[in-house]
Every structure is written in C-alpha cells, then in structure tokens.
Amino acid sequence: MTTSSVNWPVAALRDAELRDRTYMRVGGRVRWLLEPATPQELQLAIVTARERGFVPRILGGGCNLVIEDGLHDCLVITTDRMKRCFRPLRGSSRFDEQTQQGELVHIDPAEDPRLVVWAGTTLQKLCSTATDLGLSGLECLAGVPGQLGGGIAMNAGGRYGEMWDCVELVRVIEPDGRMLDLPRAECTPRYRNGGLGERVVAGAILKLVPRTRALVRERAKQYLKEKNDAQPLTEWSAGCVFKNPDKQRSGGLSAGQLVERCGLKGRERGDAYVSPQHGNFVINRRNASSADVLGLIEELRAEVASQTGVQLELEVKVWCREPG
Numbered sequence: 001m002t003t004s005s006v007n008w009p010v011a012a013l014r015d016a017e018l019r020d021r022t023y024m025r026v027g028g029r030v031r032w033l034l035e036p037a038t039p040q041e042l043q044l045a046i047v048t049a050r051e052r053g054f055v056p057r058i059l060g061g062g063c064n065l066v067i068e069d070g071l072h073d074c075l076v077i078t079t080d081r082m083k084r085c086f087r088p089l090r091g092s093s094r095f096d097e098q099t100q101q102g103e104l105v106h107i108d109p110a111e112d113p114r115l116v117v118w119a120g121t122t123l124q125k126l127c128s129t130a131t132d133l134g135l136s137g138l139e140c141l142a143g144v145p146g147q148l149g150g151g152i153a154m155n156a157g158g159r160y161g162e163m164w165d166c167v168e169l170v171r172v173i174e175p176d177g178r179m180l181d182l183p184r185a186e187c188t189p190r191y192r193n194g195g196l197g198e199r200v201v202a203g204a205i206l207k208l209v210p211r212t213r214a215l216v217r218e219r220a221k222q223y224l225k226e227k228n229d230a231q232p233l234t235e236w237s238a239g240c241v242f243k244n245p246d247k248q249r250s251g252g253l254s255a256g257q258l259v260e261r262c263g264l265k266g267r268e269r270g271d272a273y274v275s276p277q278h279g280n281f282v283i284n285r286r287n288a289s290s291a292d293v294l295g296l297i298e299e300l301r302a303e304v305a306s307q308t309g310v311q312l313e314l315e316v317k318v319w320c321r322e323p324g
C-alpha cells in the first residue's frame, strides 16, 4: 500500500484495504482513503474531495456494512481518528465552544449532563464514559459496536431505546461543504435511519440523565447480557442483515424469526453462514468473499419471500464497486 498525504489537505492512503476496517472482515480496496482527525478536517476533506469530482463515502466502524471485493475506484473518508468525547464548558450550549479546556473544567455532571462527542468516538467508549459519570441514556447501546457518526446515521438501538433518544444537537456537513448545527427538533430520525440524507455527521451534543453510577452500570450490564445471550456478538458479522418488517405483515415475527421459520438458520454459502444463534446474522467464518455474503443474503430474502410473502428490507449498507 502506498501512503501519500502530499496531494490531500488531510492524512490520506492510496489503494487502502477496507476489509479489516469492517467488523465482518469482507471487502476490497479503495482508490483513496482520507483520514481527518477533527470536524474541521472532515469538512476540508469533503470539500476537497468534491472539488476533485469524488462523491465521498463515509466509513465509521464498518459494523453495519458489507463492502464488495475488488478495487473501488472512488474515495472513502474514515472518521476513525475523530475520537473525542468530553463535557461542554460551563453554560455553553454550542458545539463551537468545545476547546481543549472543556475537558479540564469540572462541572458536576448532574448540573450539566451533556457530552460533546466527535463522530469517530466508539459507542462502547461513549457508554463507558457515561457510566463513569453516572449519566443514563446510552445503556440501550451496550454491546453495539460502531462509532457515534454511524450510530446517528443508522439510529442504532434496540428494544430499550435508540441513539437519537439522547441527541440534543447534531453537527453535520452538507454536501456543499457547509457545517451546520441541527437541533433535535429539526430532525426526523426513524427506525434504523437517522434521516440525515447526504449529510455527514461530524459530532453531536448528547443530553443524558443524571443517575447513580451503580444504577447505570447495572442496567448496561443487564442489557449486555441479554444481547450476548441472543446474538453472536464476537463473530465476524455486519449486525442484523434485515430490518424487522411491519408486524402486521409478518404476523408479529421479527426478521430473524422469519429466517428461522423458513428453516434457513445454518444455511451456508462459501465461507459465509447464517448464525445458528440468530437468524438475522450472516457470519464470515474466516475467508468469506463479498459474493458469498451477498449471495447468501439474496438467497435468504428470496426464500423468505417465497415461503411467507414478506419482502425483507436490508438494514446493512452495501458498498458496490460502482457507486450508486
């Protein structure tokens, strides 16, 4: 791999491998990978990419993503280096005022239970920071891998709540390069969709609820245990493949239950297989190709449709070599 930051205003890699940047460990290379370290660098990366004719794709933790093998002749921006999470300055309600000093000012979390978080902060780091501060609201994300930006873009969550439940403001970059602060009231997140369209998440201010540390920790531990019992968290997957269908159409069954009902648990294609633990997880045993994974997903969708009449919709995002 050739490293070159000469031609880009932020750190950049040429012909970068994407496989190991995904949880599923599937995917090829990309012509350019830009690695901004701050929201301002992210903005600069987007503007420069677009000036040069690229429509950038944004990579967070790669935990809800299946990337096709081969060379993607396009440009990806990763938020991996944008890992900051801190408390806002006293009395501040604006993202801008987060400076280095913000981390040093000791405000009682009960007085101002907010966190300023940059896009690349991992959801697990976020959960543990909130727990340490005795701030509740993120326990629903215990065990969910990925980053803040991806969590907001996907509205990650589960039965106990969703990412957007605690968003006070999200800082986004518009396709034309403008940086905007969107208050929660101006956003319309839905089930597994932050509703931000083409906007890129640079960070957010989260508003949490002061509780005792012990209570937050206990709750997170319980949710994590339930998740661990139900899902193959340590295997290489992209999380739930399909969104849960409308319960009226599916007779109250989730996507995983439909796959199970159709006898598809354990179904294999190459080195990819459907988890025997949870029907909505496709696992890479070690050397699955994107064709194995995507072929198996199509097989599941077709089989569920033919046996039950329910058309499953993808939750995972798929990056094909040809953009669009």
Ligand SMILES: Cc1cc2nc3c(=O)[nH]c(=O)nc-3n(C[C@H](O)[C@H](O)[C@H](O)COP(=O)(O)OP(=O)(O)OC[C@H]3O[C@@H](n4cnc5c(N)ncnc54)[C@H](O)[C@@H]3O)c2cc1C
Pocket (backbone or CB within 6 Å): 023, 057, 058, 059, 060, 061, 062, 063, 064, 065, 079, 119, 143, 144, 145, 146, 147, 148, 149, 150, 151, 152, 153, 154, 155, 156, 157, 158, 192, 199, 200, 201, 202, 231, 232, 233, 234, 237, 238, 239, 240, 317
């Ligand atoms: C074992 C396992 C368990 C999981 N459990 C859950 C669960 O319980 N609930 C749940 O909701 N999800 C779950 N997921 C899926 C995944 O963890 C979440 O969707 C997570 O929010 C994805 O974040 P990410 O940073 O990895 O995003 P990526 O996978 O990197 O990206 C996902 C999408 O978001 C876009 N995106 C990423 N960052 C940004 C940004 N800064 N701005 C704009 N768009 C962006 C990408 O372009 C892509 O379209 C699970 C996944 C795994 C592997």
